[in-house]
Amino acid sequence: MKICVLVKEVPDAAVEKRMDPNTMKLDRSGEKNLNPFDTHAIEAAMQIKEGLPEGTVQEVVAVTMGPESAVRALHKAVSLGADRSVQLTDDALAGSDVCASGYALAQVLKSEQPDLVLLGQQSDDGECYTMGAVVADHLQMPSLTQVIQIDVSDSKLRCERQAEYGYDTVEVELPAVISVGDAINEPRYPSLKAIMGAKKKQLDKLSAGDAQIEASRVGDEGSRTKVLALNPPPAKEKGTIIEDEDTNETVEKIVAWLDERKLL
Amino acid sequence: MAGILVYALHDDEGNFNKNSQGAISEAAKLAGELGAEAAALVVGDVSDEGAQSLGAFGASKVYRAKNVPEGLAQPIVDAMAKVIQDEAFDYVLFGGGLLGFEIGAGLTARLGAGVTMEVTDVKVQDGGLVAVRPILQDSQIAEVQYVGKPGIIIGRLNAFDAVARDGGSAEVVDVDVELSPWSTKATMVTRGEQRGADVNIEDADYLVAGGRGLGKAENFELCEELAKALGGAVAATRAVVDAGWFPYAGQIGQTGKTVAPKLYLAAGISGAIQHKVGMQSSENIVAINKDPNAPIFEFCDLGIVGDLHKIMPKLTEAVKAKKGA
Numbered sequence: 001m002k003i004c005v006l007v008k009e010v011p012d013a014a015v016e017k018r019m020d021p022n023t024m025k026l027d028r029s030g031e032k033n034l035n036p037f038d039t040h041a042i043e044a045a046m047q048i049k050e051g052l053p054e055g056t057v058q059e060v061v062a063v064t065m066g067p068e069s070a071v072r073a074l075h076k077a078v079s080l081g082a083d084r085s086v087q088l089t090d091d092a093l094a095g096s097d098v099c100a101s102g103y104a105l106a107q108v109l110k111s112e113q114p115d116l117v118l119l120g121q122q123s124d125d126g127e128c129y130t131m132g133a134v135v136a137d138h139l140q141m142p143s144l145t146q147v148i149q150i151d152v153s154d155s156k157l158r159c160e161r162q163a164e165y166g167y168d169t170v171e172v173e174l175p176a177v178i179s180v181g182d183a184i185n186e187p188r189y190p191s192l193k194a195i196m197g198a199k200k201k202q203l204d205k206l207s208a209g210d211a212q213i214e215a216s217r218v219g220d221e222g223s224r225t226k227v228l229a230l231n232p233p234p235a236k237e238k239g240t241i242i243e244d245e246d247t248n249e250t251v252e253k254i255v256a257w258l259d260e261r262k263l264l
Numbered sequence: 265m266a267g268i269l270v271y272a273l274h275d276d277e278g279n280f281n282k283n284s285q286g287a288i289s290e291a292a293k294l295a296g297e298l299g300a301e302a303a304a305l306v307v308g309d310v311s312d313e314g315a316q317s318l319g320a321f322g323a324s325k326v327y328r329a330k331n332v333p334e335g336l337a338q339p340i341v342d343a344m345a346k347v348i349q350d351e352a353f354d355y356v357l358f359g360g361g362l363l364g365f366e367i368g369a370g371l372t373a374r375l376g377a378g379v380t381m382e383v384t385d386v387k388v389q390d391g392g393l394v395a396v397r398p399i400l401q402d403s404q405i406a407e408v409q410y411v412g413k414p415g416i417i418i419g420r421l422n423a424f425d426a427v428a429r430d431g432g433s434a435e436v437v438d439v440d441v442e443l444s445p446w447s448t449k450a451t452m453v454t455r456g457e458q459r460g461a462d463v464n465i466e467d468a469d470y471l472v473a474g475g476r477g478l479g480k481a482e483n484f485e486l487c488e489e490l491a492k493a494l495g496g497a498v499a500a501t502r503a504v505v506d507a508g509w510f511p512y513a514g515q516i517g518q519t520g521k522t523v524a525p526k527l528y529l530a531a532g533i534s535g536a537i538q539h540k541v542g543m544q545s546s547e548n549i550v551a552i553n554k555d556p557n558a559p560i561f562e563f564c565d566l567g568i569v570g571d572l573h574k575i576m577p578k579l580t581e582a583v584k585a586k587k588g589a
Binding site for chain 2: 018019024026097098099102103106125128129130131132133134135136137138140141142143144145146148158161162163164165166167168169170171172173176181182183217223224225226227228229230231232233236239240241242243244247248250251252254255257258259261263264
């Protein structure tokens with residue numbers, strides 16, 4: 001069994017994310033971290049691998065699409081347990097929207113022929129929640145998103161997730177594409193040895209041509225959405241913020257605030 | 265004839281989802297401006313009366329795919345793709361909800377279509393639709409246009425109000441859908457299981473909600489005590505419900521309840537969008553969180569940066585003392 005995990009490099013949470021007013025796209029110059037939601041997908045892959053008899057899962061492969069700098073996300077993914085990684089990187093891909101990116105990633109996955117594709121429920125930057133289902137339809141595989149429990153038996157997965165009316169239990173035949181919710185596990189920390197060894201693991205770089213991606217279906221040309229304008233949100237009166245230094249005083253302030261609004 | 269197609273989700277008893285009804289109302293309004301029609305698509309065992317009832321929200325037609333099961337996205341992608349192509353719909357609209365995201369995403373791949381998500385408003389501009397979408401933790405509002413047809417719009421939870429009018433009855437059109445081979449490879453074992461006690465949070469004027477910042481399940485006691493002192497109820501975020509700390513019936517947000525109490529006190533809740541959409545209409549929002557960068561401080565009315573374990577017990581005592589006075 002081969003598991004591919006889709007990962008993405010995103011701006012560090014501590015760095016203010018901003019849009020480039022010229023291109024109307026996310027300014028990715030400050031990017032430098034593995035999307036935190038993806039660490040749950042890697043952990044899920046590792047737990048499946050470790051939970052099955054040795055040798056059942058032959059390989060866990062981290063796959064990303066992104067600029068040169070995105071290798072850092074792959075190194076992190078490998079330090080967390082992936083055996084090798086693949087980077088799709090090409091100037092022709094810049095500016096791809098969900099439709100175009102999903103097609104491009106699916107092309108890479110087609111050449112890997114995984115039995116299971118895992119990904120995080122959302123990216124920390126784009127907040128799109130959609131990539132798993134897009135990729136699945138291109139690969140003609142069943143898919144489920146926001147999964148918080150996966151049990152593997154034979155060539156089937158038994159998955160649980162919360163949907164509109166409560167918890168659903170769904171059986172999914174492999175090969176499949178599963179996006180995991182952050183409640184699925186507590187990702188491990190990489191060991192120092194794993195961090196040091198990450199750069200030595202196999203990393204294949206693919207161009208759009210290598211992945212047999214049609215140029216007209218990616219980048220600005222292949223995108224099916226266009227951002228017309230970016231505006232600040234409507235002004236809202238900012239709330240009062242209290243830093244708790246003396247808790248008795250803080251509590252007095254809260255009670256006074258509630259009392260003023262006749263809430264007590 | 266150009267038109268907008270809406271997917272209408274229903275539960276096992278045949279009740280349509282409020283967000284789906286809202287999406288139909290929004291589609292009908294937009295279609296009116298475009299000089300087009302709004303239609304809905306339902307799957308599974310929906311009665312004639314049930315399907316016709318969507319006319320009250322503005323659907324002129326309801327396509328019903330009886331052989332397609334409700335609850336999983338991919339068979340519904342097959343049904344919607346067929347109707348969109350056969351009837352040449354220009355836009356597809358989803359109310360907020362997990363399934364809408366999955367179906368919309370599947371259609372994006374199937375039809376090579378543009379998609380926007382977490383959409384809070386839709387405008388008519390130059391004879392087409394423009395989706396308005398907050399991004400980067402709601403710090404910017406993007407206006408997005410579609411290139412080519414159809415355009416897929418996935419709404420944010422509660423973005424569109426359901427507006428029912430008297431006497432509207434939709435024409436019901438049954439459609440036969442051939443399922444894709446991969447659409448039958450996921451099967452529902454159980455749907456909509458309720459986990460934990462049946463707590464009532466929707467009628468409470470005062471809600472004390474707990475998140476991961478509580479640290480452990482036992483610390484919900486802090487919320488219970490404060491809620492009791494205030495005369496309210498306790499609610500929770502998805503993260504702690506998934507972790508088994510609190511019953512699903514008390515969950516706020518995307519796949520939980522939407523509430524608007526007089527006071528919403530959030531303890532150890534970061535304020536992710538999926539939570540915010542379920543409580544942002546509360547009259548007064550108070551947040552206690554030790555992380556000064558938590559998004560909830562951007563939209564609360566009173567924010568306390570500090571350790572909830574220290575603050576909440578004292579606050580409970582102070583509220584009791586004040587109310588006893």
